[in-house]
Amino acid sequence: MTPYYVVVRPDWTVEKVLTHIRQIGKKSETIDHIYVEGEGHRLIDDLRISQILFASADATVASLMDNQFVSLQVTDRQEEAIALFKQYDRTALPVITDDGVLVGIVTADDVLDIIEQADTEDIQKFGGMESLDLPYTRTPMLEMVKKRAGWLIVLFLGEMLTATAMGYFEGEIEKAIVLALFVPLIISSGGNSGSQASTLIIRAMALKELKVGDWWGVMRKEIFSGLLLGTALGAIGLLRITTWQQLGWYDYGPHWFLVSITIFFSLIGIVLWGTVSGSMIPFVLRRFGLDPATSSAPFVATLVDVTGLIIYFSVASIILRGTLLRPLIR
Structure with a gap:
């Protein structure tokens, strides 16, 4: 999970959102999706960047929302996260607490690393040995x-x-x-x-x-x-x-x-x-x-x-x- 992502408010205009992206976008892990927070930093929606780019400058974020989004819970297992990425074909998914507070995002490249690690462990076990803690070339x-x-x-x-x-x-x-x-x-x-x-x-x-x-x-x-x-x-x-x-x-x-x-x-x-x-x-x-x-x-x-x-x-x-x-x- 990474804490580097773009968060906006529902009352912001598209022009303000674009200005905000220009200011902090380079530090973000990805800007494919923009996350909308309500009161108490609760996640209420996410928007594709294309929705922002093709909207009029004076349109509000609230007018673009449909209040439907996919998210991970902080307690979800790695297997559940992988399954959601496969199901919804997303490049990133937000991570929320039980109260709905947005605490970070997980990106597809991180999930690929997890899949590679899990598959490597399974292959090594299936070969009749314990899984290695380090890569082969670095294992004593x-x-x-x-x-x-x-x-x-x-x-x-x-x-x-x-x-x-x-x-x-x-x-x-x-x-x-x-x-x-x-x-x-x-x-x-x-x-x-x-x-x-x-x-x-x-x-x-x-x-x-x-x-x-x-x-x-x-x-x-x-x-x-x-x-x-x-x-x-x-x-x-x-x-x-x-x-x-x-x-x-x-x-x-x-x-x-x-x-x-x-x-x-x-x-x-x-x-x-x-x-x-x-x-x-x-x-x-x-x-x-x-x-x-x-x-x-x-x-x-x-x-x-x-x-x-x-x-x-x-x-x-x-x-x-x-x-x-x-x-x-x-």
Whole structure:
């Protein structure tokens, strides 16, 4: 907020207003809008400079007023100010107290700085780190390490669960080593779909397109999206195994068709789970008053990696039961 702006009275003539602008206009942040104050310095209207320039010299400010204006409250959050600027396409907005007293203005260039800062913080959080307090080139190395180490440790501990999950299915991997070939494919597909969904939802929340109450509509949409996307990826995986087997480029064994069916249904389940979980995590965080941007792509990918392995080997146990694998009962 800046205190440098042009204020006039309703009983002033246009000629007096122009004289006033010539005297103090250079010190003002902007003269696109002229602010009209009543008794007690209360804001009662704002006028575009064009209204002043095209009015007759003896016309009064009151004759140009319509007593309708847009303003910010001193207690408004930055997000509310940004939303008003976007809604009304203004170069500046006045700031008033609860009593209507004009205390300053906020200009569009200041709002752009705020938007840039907020977007930078969200992008850094979404990359899986704490937001930097200073620009990258001015951030000390130890501070940079500190900002990045916390989330890396959390993600590393989360990925350790992936190793635990693979250890749990060690017997299945030993009996059907071919399943291990597709582990990177499986977990990357789930992580990618989850990251896509979380990115879409977080951005929609930032643009005020979605609220917490919209979660059910989003879930229904993402369920169908996940099924279609998973089916598409699963079909590609099935086609790939079939093609390689038939052309002799790789031998997946006598039960290659069951392996391809396993990949098909596993990808449907994993992509569906990744899409739904990636879209719902931002809603859960917002519901508890946390920043949805903290549900970063690495965080979602790590979560889906672990659960994706469970889905993959569970599907494999069902389809390959009695052929390559024994039932998944321990």
